Amino acid sequence: MSFSENLKAIRKERNISQEDLAEIMGVSRQAVSKWEQGSGYPEMEKLLVLSRKLNVSLDYLMLGESSTNEINNEVTNNIVVPNGKITIKSADGKSIFNCYKVSASHVMFKAKEDEPKYCLNGVNSGAFWGENSIILGWYKDEESAKKEMNEIAEAMNKGVSVYELKYAVKVKTKRLRIKIDNE
Missing domain, CATH: 1.10.260.40 (lambda repressor-like DNA-binding domains)
Structure with a gap:
C-alpha cells in the first residue's frame, strides 16, 4: 500500500x-x-x-509494513534483538531508548547536500495501535548507517546491554527541514 x-x-x-x-x-x-x-x-x-x-x-x-527489506531498490538493515532488548544511547547523549528492533532506512524525500540521507529507527514495543518507534539518529550516508547497524549487531552478539551511537550526525531543524549541524 x-x-x-x-x-x-x-x-x-x-x-x-x-x-x-x-x-x-x-x-x-x-x-x-x-x-x-x-x-x-x-x-x-x-x-x-x-x-x-x-x-x-x-x-x-x-x-504498510512493520519492517521492510527494500526501499527504492536499496537494501535496508533490520535487526531484531534475539534476547529481548538493547538500550541505545543517542549520539548527543540526551536520550536513551530500549529497543527490541532496530532498522535503518533511507529518508523519504531526496535529501539536499546539507541534509541526512538515512535514519536509524528503534522500536521498543508493539502496542494496540502499532509499534512504538523513535528515530535514534541521522546519518549522512548509507555506509555510516550500515556501520552503525553492524556495530549494534556485534554489541548484541557479545551480550552488551547498552550501546552509544557513534556514527550519527548532529542535526538541527531549520524551516521544518532536518539539516546536518556542522558546528
Missing part, C-alpha cells in the same frame, strides 16, 4: 476526521486531503510527528 492509502486507513481506523488530523498536525484540512489523495507528501518533520501522533512506525506509515 502507498503512503496515501496507509494514512487514510490509519486515520479512519482511529475515527479521526481530516479536520481533526489537520488540527493535530498544524496544517490545513486541504493538506491532509492532498496527502491522502497522493498528490502531495508532508515534509520529514511532519512525517515524524504523524508517526508519533498515530503511534505507528515510519515503515508502517510509508509502506
Whole structure:
C-alpha cells in the first residue's frame, strides 16, 4: 500500500476526521486531503510527528509494513534483538531508548547536500495501535548507517546491554527541514 492509502486507513481506523488530523498536525484540512489523495507528501518533520501522533512506525506509515527489506531498490538493515532488548544511547547523549528492533532506512524525500540521507529507527514495543518507534539518529550516508547497524549487531552478539551511537550526525531543524549541524 502507498503512503496515501496507509494514512487514510490509519486515520479512519482511529475515527479521526481530516479536520481533526489537520488540527493535530498544524496544517490545513486541504493538506491532509492532498496527502491522502497522493498528490502531495508532508515534509520529514511532519512525517515524524504523524508517526508519533498515530503511534505507528515510519515503515508502517510509508509502506504498510512493520519492517521492510527494500526501499527504492536499496537494501535496508533490520535487526531484531534475539534476547529481548538493547538500550541505545543517542549520539548527543540526551536520550536513551530500549529497543527490541532496530532498522535503518533511507529518508523519504531526496535529501539536499546539507541534509541526512538515512535514519536509524528503534522500536521498543508493539502496542494496540502499532509499534512504538523513535528515530535514534541521522546519518549522512548509507555506509555510516550500515556501520552503525553492524556495530549494534556485534554489541548484541557479545551480550552488551547498552550501546552509544557513534556514527550519527548532529542535526538541527531549520524551516521544518532536518539539516546536518556542522558546528
